[in-house]
Amino acid sequence: xxxxxxxxxxxGYVKISSYRLKVMKTLDGEVKIPxxxxxxxxxxxxxxxxxxxxxxxxxLVECINxxxxxxxxxxxxxxxxxxxxxxx
Numbered sequence: 001x002x003x004x005x006x007x008x009x010x011x012g013y014v015k016i017s018s019y020r021l022k023v024m025k026t027l028d029g030e031v032k033i034p035x036x037x038x039x040x041x042x043x044x045x046x047x048x049x050x051x052x053x054x055x056x057x058x059x060l061v062e063c064i065n066x067x068x069x070x071x072x073x074x075x076x077x078x079x080x081x082x083x084x085x086x087x088x
Contacts, residue, residue, distance in 0.1 A: 003086060007082060007083070007086065010058060010060065010079065010083050011083055011086055011087060013058060014055075014060070014083055014087065015087065017051075017054075019041075019043055019047060019051045020051055020054065020055060021087070022041035022042070022043060023037055023041055023043070023048070023051050023052065023055065023061075024055065024060065024061075024076065024080060024083065024084050024087070025041070025084060025087075026040045026041040027061060027074060027075060027076050027080070027084075028076065028081075028084045029076075030075070031064065031073050031074065031075045032073070032074060032075075033071050033072060033073060033074070034048045034049060034052065034072065034074070035048075037052075037074065052074060055080070059077055059079055059080075060076065060077060060079060060080035060083060061074050061075065061076055061077060061080055062074070062075060062076075062077050
């Protein structure tokens with residue numbers, strides 16, 4: 001299957017950062033809170049919120065309960081899911 005230019009750009013964006021790549025793979029098919037993402041991807045928690053906001057700005061991850069202060073849940077968007085499938 002031929003990938004769109006936009007998809008190739010997003011794949012490149014994720015691949016150039018080991019943190020973004022690890023977070024995306026950690027969220028593959030799962031919904032997690034930032035502390036669990038940090039634990040599973042072995043990235044220190046202080047880096048996780050920056051990585052999540054970068055991925056959110058590219059519409060690769062979404063917060064499904066943004067109204068809460070603690071225990072926010074993150075998952076891949078459809079676009080993020082597509083990116084992870086094409087990286088594997």
